[in-house]
Structure formats: structure tokens, C-alpha cells
Amino acid sequence: MDAIRVEGLVKTFDGFTAVDRVSFAVAEGELFGLLGPNGAGKTTTINMLATLLRPTAGSAVVAGFDVARDRDAVRKSIGIVFQEPALDGRLTGRENLEFHTMMYGLGKAERRRRIDEVLALVELTDKAGVLVDKYSGGMKRRLEIARGLTHRPEVLFLDEPTLGLDAQTRRHIWDYVRKLNKESGVTIILTTHYMEEADFLCDRVAIMDHGAFAALDTPARLKDALGGDVVSLELEGDAAAFLEALGREAWIKRSKLREDVLSLTMERGERRIPDLVVMAGRHGVAVSCVNLRKPSLEDVFLHFTGRTIREREATAGERNRARVMHHQRRRA
Amino acid sequence: MRIHGTAVYVLWRREMIRYVRAKSRLFGSLAMPVFFLIFLGLGFRRMPVPGMDGGAGYIGFLAPGIIGMTLLFSSSMQGMSVLWDREFGFLKEIMVAPVSRVSLVLGRIAGGATTSMLQGLLIFGASLVMGFRFRGPAALAAGLVFMLLISFTFIGLGLVFASRMKDMQGFGIVMNFVVFPFFFLSGALTPLENFPWIIRALSYADPLTYGVDGLRGALTGTSALPVVVDLAAMAGFSALMLFLGAYFFETSEGV
Numbered sequence: 294m295d296a297i298r299v300e301g302l303v304k305t306f307d308g309f310t311a312v313d314r315v316s317f318a319v320a321e322g323e324l325f326g327l328l329g330p331n332g333a334g335k336t337t338t339i340n341m342l343a344t345l346l347r348p349t350a351g352s353a354v355v356a357g358f359d360v361a362r363d364r365d366a367v368r369k370s371i372g373i374v375f376q377e378p379a380l381d382g383r384l385t386g387r388e389n390l391e392f393h394t395m396m397y398g399l400g401k402a403e404r405r406r407r408i409d410e411v412l413a414l415v416e417l418t419d420k421a422g423v424l425v426d427k428y429s430g431g432m433k434r435r436l437e438i439a440r441g442l443t444h445r446p447e448v449l450f451l452d453e454p455t456l457g458l459d460a461q462t463r464r465h466i467w468d469y470v471r472k473l474n475k476e477s478g479v480t481i482i483l484t485t486h487y488m489e490e491a492d493f494l495c496d497r498v499a500i501m502d503h504g505a506f507a508a509l510d511t512p513a514r515l516k517d518a519l520g521g522d523v524v525s526l527e528l529e530g531d532a533a534a535f536l537e538a539l540g541r542e543a544w545i546k547r548s549k550l551r552e553d554v555l556s557l558t559m560e561r562g563e564r565r566i567p568d569l570v571v572m573a574g575r576h577g578v579a580v581s582c583v584n585l586r587k588p589s590l591e592d593v594f595l596h597f598t599g600r601t602i603r604e605r606e607a608t609a610g611e612r613n614r615a616r617v618m619h620h621q622r623r624r625a
Numbered sequence: 626m627r628i629h630g631t632a633v634y635v636l637w638r639r640e641m642i643r644y645v646r647a648k649s650r651l652f653g654s655l656a657m658p659v660f661f662l663i664f665l666g667l668g669f670r671r672m673p674v675p676g677m678d679g680g681a682g683y684i685g686f687l688a689p690g691i692i693g694m695t696l697l698f699s700s701s702m703q704g705m706s707v708l709w710d711r712e713f714g715f716l717k718e719i720m721v722a723p724v725s726r727v728s729l730v731l732g733r734i735a736g737g738a739t740t741s742m743l744q745g746l747l748i749f750g751a752s753l754v755m756g757f758r759f760r761g762p763a764a765l766a767a768g769l770v771f772m773l774l775i776s777f778t779f780i781g782l783g784l785v786f787a788s789r790m791k792d793m794q795g796f797g798i799v800m801n802f803v804v805f806p807f808f809f810l811s812g813a814l815t816p817l818e819n820f821p822w823i824i825r826a827l828s829y830a831d832p833l834t835y836g837v838d839g840l841r842g843a844l845t846g847t848s849a850l851p852v853v854v855d856l857a858a859m860a861g862f863s864a865l866m867l868f869l870g871a872y873f874f875e876t877s878e879g880v
Contacts, residue, residue, distance in 0.1 A: 345721060368722060381639065381715050383642070392639055395634075396719075398724075
């Protein structure tokens with residue numbers, strides 16, 4: 294059985310379509326990633342699956358329950374770690390977990406056992422009695438992941454689990470997430486806009502942009518779709534003749550000129566660089582910089598959406614700001 | 626809809642833990658009513674109050690009003706705690722829990738009613754120090770009923786506003802434009818007889834008018850309206866406001 298099955302899911306806010314007919318299925322025990330820039334609709338998708346928002350159209354079944362009709366059953370089967378911290382800073386770590394486990398109706402002995410268990414898992418046992426306000430960002434994150442697990446959910450949602458954390462803490466969290474997925478077999482859906490996070494953690498990745506999926510596959514296959522390595526040449530001079538010559542070479546699968554940087558896709562790029570430099574020279578173009586990149590998900594994103602994730606983020610940010618201002622005007 | 630007792634209890638307990646830990650909030654919110662009691666109580670000590678017989682004096686008139694004011698402020702602030710939770714993200718943790726929305730509302734009401742009753746009782750104690758006298762245990766029991774009804778009414782009001790507002794500033798403005806008029810119109814400080822008729826008409830639309838008058842009647846035996854009328858009015862207002870508060874909270878989205 295699939296842990297999650299989504300069909301034609303749509304969410305609109307005041308005429309703005311945040312999620313646009315998304316369909317996918319996640320197998321039990323899978324670690325599934327939603328990759329995309331801010332404003333792509335990842336969090337909105339997660340919020341609908343977690344029953345916090347009602348879908349405008351389409352259907353979603355989580356752990357066998359419909360998110361629109363069986364809200365309480367869905368809530369019981371999932372754990373969620375929100376993008377922004379959702380802890381009570383005036384309570385201690387243990388009190389936060391007690392609150393959570395009582396809300397989920399666990400008995401007293403079971404609460405104690407599971408709380409101790411998850412505290413040990415995220416190495417916060419000796420900080421359990423400290424007020425959460427005194428925790429560092431990484432500790433809060435770990436406590437939230439622990440909390441998401443105390444009631445043994447079938448599906449765990451992690452919304453940007455490492456946003457704003459330093460490299461070392463991020464690495465730690467990745468290890469926890471992996472360990473969790475492997476050892477307890479919990480299905481994990483995570484959203485991220487960090488390529489390396491999706492690459493490192495996920496069995497399958499959906500690339501999300503403007504509320505829709507641009508691609509969905511394993512990280513390896515997504516990268517294969519690019520057809521090999523990317524060699525970037527920074528050119529000086531008129532490149533027209535050089536480009537024409539390159540067009541005749543069969544081993545170049547793709548070429549893209551952006552300003553004066555030429556990106557070429559090919560297999561075994563390291564062996565082709567000398568030829569490329571010589572060819573450029575023959576056509577009167579100087580090469581001032583060469584860069585060889587084994588494909589990353591960054592390139593995959595560029596390939597499927599036509600832009601880098603950072604450029605996307607800039608425009609999505611503007612769109613969101615415009616939307617917020619629109620809301621504020623309406624309220625005022 | 627099912628009521629999840631554990632959820633109501635844990636929400637209430639969280640409120641208690643926070644209340645005990647936030648000592649500055651506790652004392653800060655008691656400072657104003659205590660100042661009112663001291664300075665108005667002493668300042669108007671020798672002023673005769675129309676309708677107050679038995680030599681109770683102005684403190685006999687003022688103390689129930691200030692208790693009512695304390696309850697008004699602390700219970701409508703319960704709405705603030707919803708916004709606080711929204712601001713700090715904790716509301717999502719509550720909203721995603723597998724318990725009925727009714728349980729969430731009941732937990733909030735239980736927590737808010739307990740904290741505002743505690744505040745009210747502390748001010749009651751302070752007024753005894755200031756020379757306020759009440760008629761005995763039965764009077765106190767009746768007074769507690771009015772205190773609870775006042776709390777329920779304004780917790781409901783706070784929930785209505787908090788469910789429809791996204792930020793704390795907006796709530797602060799509401800406090801100034803809604804809660805203060807409730808306070809001044811209620812006759813907590815001054816007898817309603819002295820107001821022009823148009824203000825008096827507004828006063829009779831203010832739940833706190835009946836709350837304070839009933840509390841005064843219950844504790845001192847002197848009130849403008851029969852205590853039974855006050856009780857009926859307060860029972861109606863609190864039921865209505867709780868229903869509205871619960872309805873608005875239930876239909877608000879979690880994010």
C-alpha cells in the first residue's frame with residue numbers, strides 16, 4: 294500500500310494558485326523529497342497533507358485516510374516538523390514532549406518510555422529539564438524531530454528541517470533522518486531548497502516550481518537525464534563561429550550561452566576540455582576560465598525549469614511580497 | 626463531537642505552568658487594579674455613593690468594580706495567548722493534534738478561566754486589606770459564580786477577536802477600543818445614575834454592567850438591579866460569547 298497518494302491536488306488563495314494539480318504517490322518506508330525554491334508550493338502541499346489547510350480541489354490519502362474527510366485519523370497517523378519552530382519556549386524540553394504525547398492520548402508509562410527513547414535518539418537527555426527558550430537553534434530542531442516521533446507516526450513530514458542551521462548541525466540532522474528512516478521504517482516526506490540535502494537524503498525527489506511538479510525521479514536518474522557532465526567556458530570575443538563549429542560535433546549533447554558563459558553538456562568532460570580550448574582558439578575566441586561540473590541537482594533544476602533555483606527564489610520572493618502587500622491593503 | 630478529557634487537561638496544565646512561571650506578567654497585570662483600589666479607594670473615601678446604604682462607603686462600591694475590571698482584562702487577554710501561540714508557531718502544534726476542536730476550545734477556556742479567577746481572587750484579597758467587607762460565605766459563593774460568568778463572557782470575546790486576527794498589534798488596538806469602553810460603561814467606578822441617558826443605554830448593553838452589579842449585590846447586598854436579573858443576563862451573555870468564541874476558533878485555519 295502507498296503511504297501517500299495524491300491526485301490533482303489544488304490550493305488557491307484569493308485567486309492565486311499556490312498548488313496546481315499535483316499528483317504523486319509515496320511508497321511505505323520511502324524517503325521522499327519536495328525540492329524547489331521558496332514560494333514553489335511545497336509547504337502548502339505539506340499543510341494540506343497534514344490537514345492544516347483544506348484542499349481547493351483534488352484528493353489526498355495519507356496512511357489510508359482521506360485528508361478532507363478523515364482529518365482526525367490522518368492527524369493520528371502523522372508527525373510533522375514545521376518550517377518555523379513550533380515549541381513552547383516557556384516549557385522545558387520534556388514538558389513540550391509531555392504536552393505532545395498527552396495530546397496524542399498515550400498512557401502514562403508509555404509516555405515516559407517513549408519520551409526517554411526519543412530524547413536519547415536526538416541526544417537531548419541531559420537538556421530535557423531546561424526551558425526551550427534557552428535551547429540553540431539546532432537543539433530546538435532536534436527536539437521537534439524527536440517530538441514528531443514520540444507517537445510513532447506512519448508518516449513523518451519535515452518542512453525544511455535544516456533551514457538556517459550551520460553546516461555541522463545540518464549534517465547531524467541528516468544523519469538522524471537517515472537513521473530514523475532506515476531503523477524505524479517510517480515514511481518521510483521532506484521539503485527543502487537545498488540541492489545537496491535532497492541528493493543526500495531522498496530516495497526520490499520531486500522538483501517543484503510554480504505550484505507544479507517539473508520532474509519526479511531518483512536523484513541519480515534525474516542527473517542522468519542531463520546527459521553527462523557540464524563544461525562551462527567563459528569566453529572573450531565573438532563566439533558565433535565557435536558556436537557554429539560546436540554545433541557540428543555529435544558528442545556535445547546540449548549547449549547554452551548565457552551572457553559570456555557557454556555551458557556544454559557531454560560525457561567524460563575532463564577528456565574534452567583540451568579539445569574545446571584548442572577549438573575556441575582556432576575560431577578566434579579566448580577562453581578565460583574553464584569549469585567542469587559533474588551534474589548536481591542544481592543543474593537538474595536549471596534543466597527542468599530553465600532557471601537556477603536562486604533566480605527562481607528572487608522572483609518567487611517578489612511575487613510573495615506583492616501578495617502580502619495586496620492582503621494588507623485589503624485588510625486596511 | 627467528542628471531548629478529549631486529556632487534551633483539555635493538558636491545555637489547562639500548560640496554561641498553569643506558564644502562569645506560574647511568568648511572574649512579571651502576574652505582578653504586572655495586578656499592579657493597575659491595586660493602584661485603582663488604593664488611590665480611588667482612599668481618594669473618594671468620604672464621598673457618599675447614591676444607593677449604597679449600610680455605611681459600606683465608596684470601597685464597598687469600588688471593590689466589586691475593580692474585581693470585575695481585573696476579570697475583564699485577564700480573560701480578554703486569553704485571546705492574546707492564542708495570538709501568542711500563532712506568533713511563536715505553537716498554535717500549529719495544537720491544531721495538528723488528533724483531538725476535536727471543541728476540546729481545544731474547552732482547554733483554552735479552562736486555562737483562561739482559572740488564571741483570571743486567580744487574578745480576581747488576589748484583587749479580592751487586596752480589597753479586604755483596603756477595608757472592604759462582604760456578607761459571609763454564601764455571599765462569597767454567589768460572588769464566585771458572577772466572577773466565573775464574567776470570565777467566560779470575555780474569554781469568549783477574546784477568542785472571537787483572536788481567531789480573526791493575525792497579529793498582536795491589531796489585538797492591542799481592539800483592547801483599547803473595545804475593552805476600555807466595556808470597563809467604563811459598566812459602572813465599575815461610578816454609579817450609572819450620573820451618566821446621561823444615552824451612555825446609560827449603552828451601559829445596559831455591556832455584559833460587565835450586569836457582572837459588576839451582580840457581584841456588588843452578591844457581596845455587599847446593594848445593587849442597582851435585582852441580583853437575579855444580573856444572574857440571568859450574565860448566564861445569557863456568557864453562553865452566547867462562549868458559543869461565538871468556540872465557533873470562531875473552530876473555523877479559523879491553523880496556519
